[in-house]
Amino acid sequence: MDAISYQRAADIGTALQAASQPGTMFIGGGTNLLDLMKGGVMRPMKLVDITHIAALDGISTLPDSGLRIGALVRNSDAANHTWVRERYPLLSQAxxxxASAQLRNMATVGGNLMQRTRCSYFYDPGFPQCNKRTxxxxxxxxxxxxxxxxxxxxxxxxxxTNPSDMNVALAALDAVVRVTGPNGERAIPFAEFHRLPGERPDLDTTLQPGELITSVDLPPPLFAGHSKYLKVRDRASYAFALVSVAAALQMDGNTIRQARIxxxxxxxxxxxxxxxxxxxxxxxxxxxxxxxxAALAVQGAQPQRDNAFKVTLAQRAIVRAVQQAGGVA
Incomplete structure (x- = not known):
């Protein structure tokens, strides 16, 4: 690892001021960033530790009966919080x-939002060809x-691919990411937070330089009674999804009133x-x-040599997840 400087921020203002220096990155749990630094994939010049900013660590209700989850809330705490389990079981399941229990105890909600791809070519600087890295x-x-x-x-x-399970559930739930930065606060609809690669795969999100995630806001709970997160993976623990599905339904008897997938x-x-x-x-x-x-969900799919099976797998996973969300399987 290269030599870096380190600063612990006591409040949001201090963190934003420190982040104005070129080459600075925020660090929370560090479960992804530190791995990338050790491998030489990411080389920040300075780390700003935000883990002691109390304003970022908490879960509270919103006036519309939604929920606000602070960026520093640990994944395990969010998953097991009573309000999350009861009102947003889809997010708790995801x-x-x-990861593993140990990683969930360290990883934060804000850090999970920013999780980098687990592509082996991105993770290994021994492969010079990677548009995301270079x-x-x-x-x-x-x-x-x-x-x-x-x-x-x-x-x-x-x-x-994006490796996060949490992000899939938040997409289905129409979450909003709240950030603050040099130009003040703004709210980013979840569908607009992450980017498709296009010509700039090195840009994962629509965050602007120096912006800090402060919370994730969830809308009023409409799907608590009928939701399912289904993850298909090579092994039952500590493996990334081949395909995963977040399905949330509003039901009227056997009729689907609304669906989120x-x-x-x-x-x-x-x-x-x-x-x-x-x-x-x-x-x-x-x-x-x-x-x-399910067939509509994969229209336009362009599989590669080794992953054409995902087209069929995704359709079967959608059918299964929706059935389980609806209580018929």
Whole structure:
């Protein structure tokens, strides 16, 4: 690791002032950033420790009956909080599906939002071709081992996927990310927070330089009674998703009034299946309806040599997750 400077911020103002210096990054739990630094993938000149900013650590209710989760809330604390378990079980399930218990005890909600891809070519500087690590160098995954890579929304510049389970649930729940920075505070709808790779895969999010995530806001709980996070992976513990599905329903008997579906493991960002949601609205919860909607979710998929199985797997996972959310499987 290179020599770096370190500063512990006592409040948001101090953190923002410190972040105005070039080469500065915020650090919370450090479960992703420190690994990348040790591997030489990320080389910040200065770290600003935000873990002692009390204003970022807490869960509170909002006036509209929604929930605000501070950026420093640990993943394990968020997953096991009574309000999250009861009002947003989809988020609790997704958090508990991620990483290991030890990592969940350290990782923060804000850090999880910023988690970098787990593409092996990105993680290994021994492979010089990685547009996410070194813009303009190429994408080794295109002709390399790409079983874990994207089938939707990718570009010739990058086919990596977002690794977070939490992000998939937040996408389905229409969360809002609140940030503050040199130009003040702003609220970013979750669908606009993460980017598709396009020509700039090195930019994962729409955060501006010097901005700090302060919280994640959840809208009023509409899907507490019918939701399911389904993660399909190579082994039952500590593995990233081949495909994951966050499914949330409002039911009227056997009829789906509203549906929210997001996919993980298939794109550079959590992939919201809007066409599938629309196809399910007002329809019965039967296999033919679900299969037709699932097919819409993967329209336009462009699999790579090693991951064409994800197209079928994603459809089957959607059907299964929606059935389980609806209580019929």
């Amino acid at each position: 958090l508990l599906a991620g 813009p303009g160098s190429g994408c080794a995954a295109l002709d390399g081992h790409n079983r874990m890579h994207a089938i939707l929304g990718a570009s010739r510049q990058c086919i990596a 997001a996919l993980g493991g298939v794109a550079h960002k959590p992939w919201r299946a809007n066409a599938a949601e629309q196809a399910l609205a007002g329809k019965p919860l039967d296999p033919a309806t679900l299969q037709a909607a």
